[in-house]
Amino acid sequence: MTQQNTPDNDATNLADPNTDQSRQGSASQQLPREHHQHHHEHHHDHSHLDDTALRVRSLETLLTQKGYIEPEALNVLIDTYENKVGPRNGAKVIAKAWTNDRYRQWLLSDATAAIASLDFSGRQGEHMVVVENTAQVHNMVVCTLCSCYPWPVLGLPPTWYKSAPYRSRVVIDPASVLAEFGVTLEPHKKITVWDSTAEVRYLVLPERPANSEHLTEEQLAALVTRDAMIGTGLPLDSSLVSL
Amino acid sequence: MKGVHDMGGMECFGELELSDTDVHFHHDWEKRVLALCLAMGASGPWNLDKSRSARESLPPSYYLSAGYFRIWFAALENLLLEFSLVSTDELATGTVIDESAKLSVLKASAVPAALLAGSPVERTMPDKPLYQVGERVKVSRTVSKLHTRCPDYVRGCVGVVHLVHGGHVYPDSHAQMQGENPQWLYNIQFNADELWGESRSQAGTVHVDLWQPYLENMEAQ
Numbered sequence: 528m529t530q531q532n533t534p535d536n537d538a539t540n541l542a543d544p545n546t547d548q549s550r551q552g553s554a555s556q557q558l559p560r561e562h563h564q565h566h567h568e569h570h571h572d573h574s575h576l577d578d579t580a581l582r583v584r585s586l587e588t589l590l591t592q593k594g595y596i597e598p599e600a601l602n603v604l605i606d607t608y609e610n611k612v613g614p615r616n617g618a619k620v621i622a623k624a625w626t627n628d629r630y631r632q633w634l635l636s637d638a639t640a641a642i643a644s645l646d647f648s649g650r651q652g653e654h655m656v657v658v659e660n661t662a663q664v665h666n667m668v669v670c671t672l673c674s675c676y677p678w679p680v681l682g683l684p685p686t687w688y689k690s691a692p693y694r695s696r697v698v699i700d701p702a703s704v705l706a707e708f709g710v711t712l713e714p715h716k717k718i719t720v721w722d723s724t725a726e727v728r729y730l731v732l733p734e735r736p737a738n739s740e741h742l743t744e745e746q747l748a749a750l751v752t753r754d755a756m757i758g759t760g761l762p763l764d765s766s767l768v769s770l
Numbered sequence: 771m772k773g774v775h776d777m778g779g780m781e782c783f784g785e786l787e788l789s790d791t792d793v794h795f796h797h798d799w800e801k802r803v804l805a806l807c808l809a810m811g812a813s814g815p816w817n818l819d820k821s822r823s824a825r826e827s828l829p830p831s832y833y834l835s836a837g838y839f840r841i842w843f844a845a846l847e848n849l850l851l852e853f854s855l856v857s858t859d860e861l862a863t864g865t866v867i868d869e870s871a872k873l874s875v876l877k878a879s880a881v882p883a884a885l886l887a888g889s890p891v892e893r894t895m896p897d898k899p900l901y902q903v904g905e906r907v908k909v910s911r912t913v914s915k916l917h918t919r920c921p922d923y924v925r926g927c928v929g930v931v932h933l934v935h936g937g938h939v940y941p942d943s944h945a946q947m948q949g950e951n952p953q954w955l956y957n958i959q960f961n962a963d964e965l966w967g968e969s970r971s972q973a974g975t976v977h978v979d980l981w982q983p984y985l986e987n988m989e990a991q
Binding site: 579580582583584585586587588589590592593594595596597599600601602603604605607608609648649650651652654655656664669671672673674682683685686687689690691692693694695696698699700701702703704707708712714716717718719720721722723724725726727754 | 775776777778779780781782783785786787788791792793794795796797798799801802803804805806809810813814818822824825834840843846847848850855856857858861864865870871873875876877878880882883884885886887888889890892893898906919920921923927933938939940941955957964965966970971972973974975976977978980981
């Protein structure tokens, strides 16, 4: 398969990708020697990309030969986060809170235990706090310093969550970020932002959609989007449930 | 320190890129980088705070332009070198030259249990928290010149204790490989106008998790 993405289209970039000039700027004593050697050796458009793929493979081989890693363990790690852990976990938590007020109370007072009771726990979800949207308050979660995110309930963070525009702007101008997600809140609502600076991970409990009284917990879970649990979105409309 | 990773409140990065919001990996090598970092994080002698510090220590221009997984990869290479697990010649050639260190390797069969266990950082404290819920506190302007989790945009600002999380491993010490040195961790609520002057449309409060050494007693002002 040909690589469609040039380095400059690589959406993992934190900021607007820059020109080759800025990549040359990577030359510094803080990077391993490899980095600039490669930068100076290749000049065609895909050099950055091809270089990285080769170097990652080379390092994996080296670490395997050194006896530091077992490649099959890497496959299991990737499979876990590509296929097993994702926002459907969090959606089950939210739907249960919507239908069971005792569970909701538990979730708001001890989220780590309440979420673990549904078998979602572990790495990057060791210490959970759930924050509840109300008629007055809309919550949004960010990690301004890196990319902290509640993996057991939401899986890996989406690219935009790790990007400089999101990390920088949510704390100062959250409504403008919401607008880019196509979300407009009622004018009287205030936005509370949670910056994940420690090992505590935050999950938003959205407001239950209107006219959803007749829906089952499973049907409600289908309305809970990943973005609704980060606070950059709202749950789907209850009429969208396929009965 | 205040580095380029400390982005809260900057307004120079433009709009979000929201074209393919469900894609986690754009290249297969990115998956291998994620897994390499997780596997070496489990078997390597460093810790999560040290890993974060390594990423933040990359040259600012590289941090801003390289892309997320290249940052992880470059930081992993640097950690492997710093802890003498590989040599520069081994990195350059991709072949084993020096004797390996003795590490406890993460086996495939051990992955599920390792992920389930995670790395809880809450610790029993010998003392009581200095601040109580509802108390006003000021964030110190004096922070570590090295790795810290006190974002620049709250330094010098006054907030209110919203939660006392408990005793948590202190990243400023842990990232320097100086032990866990657990400290009381609080969730502090700041009004948007305290942080930014005139607050923007619908901005209410910002909550930040801060360790006790980052805070000053208002009584002492």
